[in-house]
Ligand SMILES: NC(=O)c1ccc[n+]([C@@H]2O[C@H](COP(=O)([O-])OP(=O)(O)OC[C@H]3O[C@@H](n4cnc5c(N)ncnc54)[C@H](O)[C@@H]3O)[C@@H](O)[C@H]2O)c1
């Protein structure tokens with residue numbers, strides 16, 4: 247039977263093309279095998295027990311209930327870095343737009359007509375003088391895929407850059423230049439910066455990272471950018487800081503009734519990752535990750551399960567999603583031994599309260615595999631058992 251991929255939001259065709267029609271359908275079934283999404287709020291969207299995986303084309307996964315999904319035996323993936331360049335380029339453009347009145351200048355120039363148009367524009371341009379970003383200080387909160395690129399690009403443009411990321415991965419620590427000064431604490435970074443840009447995930451811990459307390463620490467007339475998520479910056483406090491003329495501008499990708507229309511707030515409609523390149527990258531990466539998981543059980547770029555990659559060389563593979571409790575491997579392998587099944591290869595890895603076991607075995611009659619699957623599912627802590635046939 248073919249596997250059905252259900253999509254939400256606009257998914258680039260190049261991503262859908264990753265699924266060969268001999269094996270897959272797209273949006274054809276009420277009971278899809280996997281979901282391919284972008285910003286769809288999965289907290290409010292029911293996904294059935296049949297859904298083996300959800301791939302988010304993009305970075306942020308706060309729109310997906312990760313624990314609930316894991317308890318359902320649903321592996322959730324994202325596409326790290328797929329849209330990071332798009333966000334980086336937009337932030338650089340916005341840094342300039344925040345200090346050069348390009349938009350109002352262009353709107354004004356559009357209205358200036360007549361025989362003396364060049365005279366009038368030359369005369370009027372004085373109203374549109376700006377400042378430069380070179381030599382100014384940019385604070386980058388979060389030095390992951392987006393933040394590390396923003397930091398590097400800003401430094402290349404002659405900005406002084408200070409980074410802050412207490413949880414930086416080894417991979418990104420290597421990528422970020424060792425010339426980049428890093429603050430140990432947010433409170434050290436904020437008073438030094440003319441611009442502060444935030445590139446961190448929305449989590450319980452990061453909710454309200456920037457409140458009145460942090461805003462008060464910022465330099466007078468600094469400009470704050472939030473291209474991460476709504477909720478990381480406290481909007482009430484930002485409006486107060488702007489009205490008190492302490493903060494100069496707030497530039498964000500996340501609109502809300504509290505901030506829309508404020509003269510010192512520039513809002514874009516969540517377009518940080520909206521370029522053809524980023525949408526293609528994300529869709530292709532998400533689709534490839536899904537295919538790998540559906541066809542081999544191997545897990546890469548998951549946000550609720552460990553990375554598990556084992557070459558699929560035997561005729562049959564059994565994958566088990568289970569709670570991370572003692573003696574699971576013992577109980578699983580005992581069942582196989584009792585059924586007289588020899589194990590060719592196996593791997594077990596855990597992440598938090600969940601774990602994943604992959605066992606490769608020889609060819610078995612279909613009924614025996616069915617019985618084995620049932621027996622394994624009888625272990626109370628086992629959430630999902632899949633049997634994959636190797637198509638060599
Ligand atoms: N506007 C958009 O369209 C758009 C596009 C891409 C990403 N995003 C948002 O930006 C976020 C970051 O994207 P990314 O691709 O760089 O993710 P990433 O996972 O590569 O990097 C996030 C970094 O933030 C750091 N971090 C976490 N909490 C922190 C904190 N309290 N202080 C400082 N650093 C902290 C992590 O250690 C990590 O290095 C995403 O989670 C998403 O919400 C938005």
Ligand SMILES: O=C(O)CC[C@@H](O)C(=O)O
Nearest residue numbers: 284285304305306329519
């Ligand atoms: O899907 C999008 O356009 C937004 C993606 C972005 O917010 C992300 O978290 O990667």
